[in-house]
Amino acid sequence: MNMIDAVNHKLALLDEQSLTRLRRVVESPCAPRVVVGGRSMLAFCSNDYLGLASHPRVVAALREGAEMYGAGSGASHLISGHSLAHQLLEDRLAEFVGEHLESPRALSFCTGYMANLAMLTALGADGDAEIFSESLNHASLIDGARLARAQVKVYPHADVQALGALLASSNATSKIVVTDSVFSMDGNLAPLPEILALCERYNAWLVIDDAHGFGTIGASGRGALEHFNLRSQNVVYMGTLGKAAGVGGAFVAAHSSMIELLIQRARPYIYTTAAPPALAHALLTSIDIIGSDEGASRRAHLQALIAQLDRDLHLKRWERMVSRTAxxxxxxxxxxxxxxxxxxxxxxxxxxxxxxPPTVAAGTARLRLTLSAAHTLEDVAQLTAALNELEDLR
Known part of the structure; x- marks a missing residue:
C-alpha cells in the first residue's frame, strides 16, 4: 500500500463509521438566516450567542478600526505588533472582569485555542507540576495539558469529591486544576464554587475556560465568575471573543504577576503574529454592548427562547440534556x-x-442546538415542530 492509498484507507474507515465531517460554504454574514450553496437556511449552529457578529455598531467599529490601524499588525506583540487598540482592549477587559480577580490584568490572544495552550504550557513548565483536568474539557485544554509535559490526572465530570481526593494526595509543588465553565457539548455548568474552595485549600491554580459563558451568563454578562460571585487570586480566567462578543480572539485575565509570566514564558503568545488591531477596536464596542441594558435584554431573550424549547419540544425517544445556557x-x-x-x-x-465521536463519547451522538439572541420565537417554533415530527419517524 503506497502512502496515498494508506490515507484513503483511513478516510474510508471514517466513512464506514459515519464519522466523516463535512464543510459547508456560507455565502452571507453570520446570522440566524444564512445562505449556503445558494439556499436560505435557518441556522442553529453558530456560537454567536448574542447576535453581535452582524450588529451594525460592531460592524461600523470594525470598519473604523481598519481605517485607523490598517489591515494587519505586522509582527508579534513583543516585536512591533502590539498596537494601541490591543492595549485599550486589554485594559477594558481587565476592568470588565477585574472585580472577581486580585490585581487584575488581561492579555489578548488570536484564538481561545491559543490562549489555552499558552496558559497550560506556561503554568505546567515547572518540573514538579501536576495538572488536574476535567474529563469533559475542550480539546484545546486537553492538548495544552499534554504539551505542558506535566503529569496529568483526569477527574470525572463535575466530581468535586474525586478532585478533592486527587489534590489531597498530590505532593506537587505546583498544582493546576483546569475546567470548562460551560461545557461545549453538554451546555451545563461546572461546580466552580466548590472547585475554587478546593483550589484555595490545597494552594492550586484554577484555570477556567469560560468560552461559552463570557457575555451570556452573569447579570452583566461578565461570565462564570460573576454568575457564581467568585473572587480569588488563584483564578486564571480565559474568555473567547468570537462567540458572544461576535468578533474573534480571546483573552486571559488573572493577577498581574501571572499575566507578566505569560508574556515572558508562553510560547503561543511570544511566537505568533498579533491579531489585526481592527478586531481589537471592534471588540471595544462589543464589550460595551455586552455590559449595557441592550446586552441584558439580549440575555433575557435567550432565556425566553430556552423556555420556549421547554414548552414546545416533546421528545419520547431522544434525550434533551438539562441546560440553561445557549x-x-x-x-x-x-x-x-x-x-x-x-x-x-x-x-x-x-x-x-x-x-x-471523538468529540463526544461513543453512543452519545447528538444534535447540538445553539440559540442566539438574534433568533425569534417563530424561529424556535419552526425548529421544535420539525424535531417533534422527525422523532416520530423511525
Whole structure:
C-alpha cells in the first residue's frame, strides 16, 4: 500500500463509521438566516450567542478600526505588533472582569485555542507540576495539558469529591486544576464554587475556560465568575471573543504577576503574529454592548427562547440534556441516526449539526442546538415542530 492509498484507507474507515465531517460554504454574514450553496437556511449552529457578529455598531467599529490601524499588525506583540487598540482592549477587559480577580490584568490572544495552550504550557513548565483536568474539557485544554509535559490526572465530570481526593494526595509543588465553565457539548455548568474552595485549600491554580459563558451568563454578562460571585487570586480566567462578543480572539485575565509570566514564558503568545488591531477596536464596542441594558435584554431573550424549547419540544425517544445556557444538546445515540436526523432537518431548511465521536463519547451522538439572541420565537417554533415530527419517524 503506497502512502496515498494508506490515507484513503483511513478516510474510508471514517466513512464506514459515519464519522466523516463535512464543510459547508456560507455565502452571507453570520446570522440566524444564512445562505449556503445558494439556499436560505435557518441556522442553529453558530456560537454567536448574542447576535453581535452582524450588529451594525460592531460592524461600523470594525470598519473604523481598519481605517485607523490598517489591515494587519505586522509582527508579534513583543516585536512591533502590539498596537494601541490591543492595549485599550486589554485594559477594558481587565476592568470588565477585574472585580472577581486580585490585581487584575488581561492579555489578548488570536484564538481561545491559543490562549489555552499558552496558559497550560506556561503554568505546567515547572518540573514538579501536576495538572488536574476535567474529563469533559475542550480539546484545546486537553492538548495544552499534554504539551505542558506535566503529569496529568483526569477527574470525572463535575466530581468535586474525586478532585478533592486527587489534590489531597498530590505532593506537587505546583498544582493546576483546569475546567470548562460551560461545557461545549453538554451546555451545563461546572461546580466552580466548590472547585475554587478546593483550589484555595490545597494552594492550586484554577484555570477556567469560560468560552461559552463570557457575555451570556452573569447579570452583566461578565461570565462564570460573576454568575457564581467568585473572587480569588488563584483564578486564571480565559474568555473567547468570537462567540458572544461576535468578533474573534480571546483573552486571559488573572493577577498581574501571572499575566507578566505569560508574556515572558508562553510560547503561543511570544511566537505568533498579533491579531489585526481592527478586531481589537471592534471588540471595544462589543464589550460595551455586552455590559449595557441592550446586552441584558439580549440575555433575557435567550432565556425566553430556552423556555420556549421547554414548552414546545416533546421528545419520547431522544434525550434533551438539562441546560440553561445557549447550548441545547439532544442525545440521539447512534452516529447513523444523528446524521439522518441532521439531514432531515437540513432538508426542511434547518441547519443543526450532528456531533459524533471523538468529540463526544461513543453512543452519545447528538444534535447540538445553539440559540442566539438574534433568533425569534417563530424561529424556535419552526425548529421544535420539525424535531417533534422527525422523532416520530423511525
Amino acid at each position: 447550548i441545547q444538546p439532544i442525545i440521539i445515540g447512534s452516529n447513523e441516526e444523528a446524521l439522518r436526523i441532521g439531514a432531515g432537518l437540513y432538508g426542511k431548511g434547518l441547519w443543526v449539526p450532528a456531533i459524533r
